Amino acid sequence: MKIAVCVSHVPDTASKIYIGSDGKSIDQTGLTYVVNPYDEFAIEEALKTKEKFGGETVAISLGTDANKETLRKALAMGIDNAVLLKDDKYRDSLSVAKALADEIKAQGAELVFFGKQSVDFDNSVVGQLTAELLGYNCVSVVVSFSLDGNKITCEREIEGGKEFIETSLPAVITAQKGLNEPRYASLKGIMAAKKKVIIEKPALQSENFVEVIAMKRPPTKQAGRIIGTDVSAVPELVKILHEEAKVI
Amino acid sequence: MTLINKIDYYNIESLLSEEEKMVRDTVSDFVNSEVIPIIEKYYHDEKFPFHLIPKLGEMGLFGITLPQKYGCAEMNNVAYGLAMQELERGDSGLRSFASVQSALVMYPIYTFGNEEQKNYWLPKLATGEKIGCFGLTEPDYGSNPGGMVTHAEKVDGGYLLNGAKMWITNGTIADVAVVWAKLDGVVHGFLVEKGTKGFEAPEMKGKHSLKASVTSELVFQDVFIPEENLLPNSRGLKSALMCLSQARYGIAWGVVGSMMACYDTALEYAKSRKQFSKPIAAYQITQEKLVYMITEITKAQLLNLQLGRLKDKNQAKFTHISMAKRNNCEKALDIARVAREILGANGILNEYPIMRHMNNLESVKTYEGTHEMHTLIIGEDITGFPAYDN
Ligand SMILES: Cc1cc2nc3c(=O)[nH]c(=O)nc-3n(C[C@H](O)[C@H](O)[C@H](O)COP(=O)(O)OP(=O)(O)OC[C@H]3O[C@@H](n4cnc5c(N)ncnc54)[C@H](O)[C@@H]3O)c2cc1C
Numbered sequence: 001m002k003i004a005v006c007v008s009h010v011p012d013t014a015s016k017i018y019i020g021s022d023g024k025s026i027d028q029t030g031l032t033y034v035v036n037p038y039d040e041f042a043i044e045e046a047l048k049t050k051e052k053f054g055g056e057t058v059a060i061s062l063g064t065d066a067n068k069e070t071l072r073k074a075l076a077m078g079i080d081n082a083v084l085l086k087d088d089k090y091r092d093s094l095s096v097a098k099a100l101a102d103e104i105k106a107q108g109a110e111l112v113f114f115g116k117q118s119v120d121f122d123n124s125v126v127g128q129l130t131a132e133l134l135g136y137n138c139v140s141v142v143v144s145f146s147l148d149g150n151k152i153t154c155e156r157e158i159e160g161g162k163e164f165i166e167t168s169l170p171a172v173i174t175a176q177k178g179l180n181e182p183r184y185a186s187l188k189g190i191m192a193a194k195k196k197v198i199i200e201k202p203a204l205q206s207e208n209f210v211e212v213i214a215m216k217r218p219p220t221k222q223a224g225r226i227i228g229t230d231v232s233a234v235p236e237l238v239k240i241l242h243e244e245a246k247v248i
Numbered sequence: 249m250t251l252i253n254k255i256d257y258y259n260i261e262s263l264l265s266e267e268e269k270m271v272r273d274t275v276s277d278f279v280n281s282e283v284i285p286i287i288e289k290y291y292h293d294e295k296f297p298f299h300l301i302p303k304l305g306e307m308g309l310f311g312i313t314l315p316q317k318y319g320c321a322e323m324n325n326v327a328y329g330l331a332m333q334e335l336e337r338g339d340s341g342l343r344s345f346a347s348v349q350s351a352l353v354m355y356p357i358y359t360f361g362n363e364e365q366k367n368y369w370l371p372k373l374a375t376g377e378k379i380g381c382f383g384l385t386e387p388d389y390g391s392n393p394g395g396m397v398t399h400a401e402k403v404d405g406g407y408l409l410n411g412a413k414m415w416i417t418n419g420t421i422a423d424v425a426v427v428w429a430k431l432d433g434v435v436h437g438f439l440v441e442k443g444t445k446g447f448e449a450p451e452m453k454g455k456h457s458l459k460a461s462v463t464s465e466l467v468f469q470d471v472f473i474p475e476e477n478l479l480p481n482s483r484g485l486k487s488a489l490m491c492l493s494q495a496r497y498g499i500a501w502g503v504v505g506s507m508m509a510c511y512d513t514a515l516e517y518a519k520s521r522k523q524f525s526k527p528i529a530a531y532q533i534t535q536e537k538l539v540y541m542i543t544e545i546t547k548a549q550l551l552n553l554q555l556g557r558l559k560d561k562n563q564a565k566f567t568h569i570s571m572a573k574r575n576n577c578e579k580a581l582d583i584a585r586v587a588r589e590i591l592g593a594n595g596i597l598n599e600y601p602i603m604r605h606m607n608n609l610e611s612v613k614t615y616e617g618t619h620e621m622h623t624l625i626i627g628e629d630i631t632g633f634p635a636y637d638n
Pocket of ligand 1: 389390463618619621
């Protein structure tokens with residue numbers, strides 16, 4: 001079985017984000033990039049599935065040469081092969097999904113893992129769109145995954161509870177935190193990754209239907225106010241929360 | 249999930265290879281998520297975090313530079329150094345564990361051992377399935393280990409070992425001790441296995457430093473060491489000192505991790521703590537302190553990197569290593585003290601890592617050759633006059 005995992009290269013969650021001079025993209029100066037945190041769960045699940053059932057794993061990323069860093073990390077964690085779909089232009093989620101679906105089809109992968117969302121634009125749809133384009137089953141926001149022959153059993157998080165789902169291959173699974181504990185790349189893995197070639201291909205081109213017209217930072221936080229330091233301040237606090245902040 | 253503590257004023261990053269950066273970042277992630285959140289508790293309770301050993305092994309952090317055929321990563325010395333730096337950014341005790349296992353146990357077995365010894369021990373030490381320690385220092389012989397009294401005597405089928413070692417990191421928990429003892433007046437290395445009759449390794453308690461690390465005595469009373477446990481290619485004190493060079497190299501890098509932790513804490517604190525009308529970072533005296541720290545960190549980083557590149561070309565002399573160990577340990581301790589001042593009273597709390605690093609660094613400055621001994625080593629090298637009897 002061929003297992004694919006789609007990984008995106010996103011700004012480090014610890015970095016401070018500034019808006020670029022065009023007002024609709026982020027300023028790249030001084031930004032460090034990392035593997036999208038949810039994709040680490042996807043990579044781990046792909047590796048675990050391969051360790052259990054055999055097969056071959058491939059990581060796919062859409063973007064520029066910079067994405068190679070993320071692909072190298074996937075290889076260092078133990079993924080067998082890596083494909084970079086090269087494109088440096090802005091793409092909406094559907095356009096991303098089309099390029100990924102095209103490559104997944106070319107790879108003949110039956111099982112595909114995604115992170116549940118990419119923490120840069122947070123659209124949370126690429127996995128589902130890709131499944132639709134491929135005609136695969138799809139389970140999103142998965143916290144537990146098991147495979148038995150063709151049958152897939154998943155647990156997914158829903159508001160205030162859990163949902164248990166059965167489906168079958170071919171399928172797209174989008175990973176939520178809790179699915180597993182991603183391994184650290186090993187030093188041997190890093191050495192092995194160094195010897196592997198990242199296959200580069202032009203990404204399938206398609207039209208965008210969504211356009212970003214502006215980005216804005218949230219309003220800056222107002223300075224806090226200390227009303228008191230013991231219980232006697234509670235009535236005043238309740239009054240302010242009710243009348244001024246209007247939150248209770 | 250990265251939160252890389254990149255303190256790099258001179259863009260030294262640009263001098264690193266992709267693999268070197270990956271090693272640093274991977275170990276950094278590990279330390280941020282698995283070490284920093286728990287280490288104060290272990291330090292406080294005087295316990296070593298044993299549960300981390302298999303993870304360190306899995307990541308390949310023991311014997312980083314040794315050949316793949318023994319289960320090691322076979323990476324270069326810069327990658328090894330960066331890994332030590334990140335571990336020590338967590339805690340010197342953790343780095344000490346890795347240093348002992350790699351430089352003082354795996355390195356001598358690899359360098360002075362025969363093929364059976366290497367095949368048996370190295371893969372198990374690489375995964376952390378087996379733990380090692382290194383016994384050189386004795387109660388009466390610290391800076392001059394050549395005077396050691398521990399000795400072996402040839403008997404039928406092996407040797408009889410007598411004597412005692414002190415201050416031995418990992419002693420109590422080790423499956424194998426690399427013990428240095430005189431045989432007919434010449435120092436040799438012996439592998440002493442846990443549980444051998446007549447061998448005890450009681451833990452030393454009451455440390456104010458390296459509290460998250462096990463330190464022990466080793467006592468040998470007529471311990472029979474089979475012939476095959478002699479490290480056949482070790483001869484003279486020089487063999488033991490070759491191991492120390494490996495470990496000192498790791499320390500020179502390691503303490504930069506402590507420096508980074510202290511500087512980072514002090515800088516953030518100084519920017520947010522307000523006294524009088526402004527943040528204390530806005531006062532010139534505080535700025536002078538912070539500038540001192542970042543300058544010393546940058547110098548230490550450059551010293552290490554060049555040392556590592558020389559070592560990879562087999563051009564690093566032991567005196568080069570002495571210089572980096574001597575300088576970096578001293579500056580790390582100075583930085584920890586200045587950082588503590590910037591935090592005022594908060595600096596003494598275990599809510600911040602500074603005082604723990606400071607206490608740890610007192611040991612790190614002393615072990616593997618004291619500051620003074622490294623001064624004399626370099627002093628002799630540049631003047632030609634040995635200021636101590638060899
Ligand atoms: C936590 C910890 C872990 C350790 N782990 C190990 C280990 O795993 N294995 C091991 O073998 N050892 C280990 N050591 C021992 C360490 O290497 C020794 O403590 C060190 O070599 C110094 O020896 P000493 O403490 O006996 O000091 P001494 O040699 O007695 O020195 C005392 C002071 O005198 C100074 N001095 C000595 N000679 C001279 C001179 N000629 N000129 C000027 N000044 C001089 C020293 O610099 C020092 O300041 C460890 C020590 C500590 C604290």
